[in-house]
Amino acid sequence: MNLNVGTMVVGTSNQTNNSVIEKYCYNDDPNICVTDGGLYQWDEMMQYSTTGGVQGICPAGWHLPTDTEWVTLEETLGMCSGTTTGSGCSDAAGWRGMDQGDQLKTAADCFGGVNCGTSGFQALLAGYRNTNISFSNRGTHAHFWSTTESGSLVWVRDLLSGEARISRSIGSKANGFSVRCVKD
Amino acid sequence: MKGLLVCIFIIAAFLLSVAVFYSINNVVFAEDDDATTSASGFEEEDDDKGEGGKKARLQDESLGTPQEGHINISGNAIIGGSVKIGDDSADCTSAIAGTIRFNGTSFEGCDGVAWISLSASGSGGAFTCGVDQVQDVDGNRYNTVLIGT
Numbered sequence: 323m324n325l326n327v328g329t330m331v332v333g334t335s336n337q338t339n340n341s342v343i344e345k346y347c348y349n350d351d352p353n354i355c356v357t358d359g360g361l362y363q364w365d366e367m368m369q370y371s372t373t374g375g376v377q378g379i380c381p382a383g384w385h386l387p388t389d390t391e392w393v394t395l396e397e398t399l400g401m402c403s404g405t406t407t408g409s410g411c412s413d414a415a416g417w418r419g420m421d422q423g424d425q426l427k428t429a430a431d432c433f434g435g436v437n438c439g440t441s442g443f444q445a446l447l448a449g450y451r452n453t454n455i456s457f458s459n460r461g462t463h464a465h466f467w468s469t470t471e472s473g474s475l476v477w478v479r480d481l482l483s484g485e486a487r488i489s490r491s492i493g494s495k496a497n498g499f500s501v502r503c504v505k506d
Numbered sequence: 507m508k509g510l511l512v513c514i515f516i517i518a519a520f521l522l523s524v525a526v527f528y529s530i531n532n533v534v535f536a537e538d539d540d541a542t543t544s545a546s547g548f549e550e551e552d553d554d555k556g557e558g559g560k561k562a563r564l565q566d567e568s569l570g571t572p573q574e575g576h577i578n579i580s581g582n583a584i585i586g587g588s589v590k591i592g593d594d595s596a597d598c599t600s601a602i603a604g605t606i607r608f609n610g611t612s613f614e615g616c617d618g619v620a621w622i623s624l625s626a627s628g629s630g631g632a633f634t635c636g637v638d639q640v641q642d643v644d645g646n647r648y649n650t651v652l653i654g655t
Contacts, residue, residue, distance in 0.1 A: 398654035
């Protein structure tokens with residue numbers, strides 16, 4: 323499941339550097355944090371560091387994934403490597419791969435009907451907290467942070483209920499997205 | 507010489523008592539003796555709890571006094587038959603590190619921090635790791651999954 327550490331703050335507030343790990347729960351409902359995990363702004367997740375692969379809010383012995391580690395995961399699941407335009411390989415932006423998104427999702431959220439949920443990752447379509455402070459798309463969207471910045475934005479991974487592939491995109495740090503950790 | 511024979515007799519008597527107390531499938535206790543202590547400090551106790559209500563307790567004094575119904579053994583246990591393991595609701599702490607339990611679905615072991623699955627593979631959770639469960643500072647536990655090698 324997604325990380326669910328910290329104390330809930332309402333979606334109308336920004337998470338702040340106050341020595342308390344803060345999280346959003348979709349629709350400000352703490353019960354949804356239990357099932358779907360918390361949603362975190364990038365700075366909060368990083369615990370106000372900008373170092374790639376930092377522990378951040380992960381348990382001891384674990385760290386937040388870099389964009390490169392996401393690529394490693396995707397290639398392990400069979401995504402072609404490189405940036406060849408049009409092929410949708412791991413280093414490209416946008417929708418890439420073939421069924422790697424369905425491999426990451428649960429079988430119940432599979433779109434293409436092939437290799438559904440086979441990775442065991444069981445990505446939850448937890449929705450997100452918009453920069454306009456509303457909550458959106460629970461059940462249809464999953465967005466996971468990386469620690470890798472691209473200018474003032476950050477590389478993220480997106481999964482949709484209606485898409486078998488994985489999107490690599492850049493997003494605003496002010497969003498509230500889901501978090502997964504990687505063992506050191 | 508006489509003293510040596512006495513020692514041999516005592517040791518033989520102890521070994522015989524152990525043979526009586528242990529059957530192949532059960533730990534068997536004397537009916538009326540409340541406690542007997544061997545020269546090695548291994549104590550067997552039989553608390554009278556009425557007919558059919560006895561609670562067994564085997565105590566190796568080097569490990570302290572066990573709770574009723576518990577057995578403390580500092581050495582190896584060699585069991586010829588299978589061992590059935592039940593559930594345990596205790597929090598996993600350093601005090602019970604090394605404990606295993608069966609929660610009705612899968613076997614779990616306490617590593618001193620969290621109960622981790624001893625099943626062949628994990629499911630769900632954070633990615634790429636070598637253990638099956640991890641706990642955060644709030645006590646939330648997450649299943650983990652190993653993807654790749």
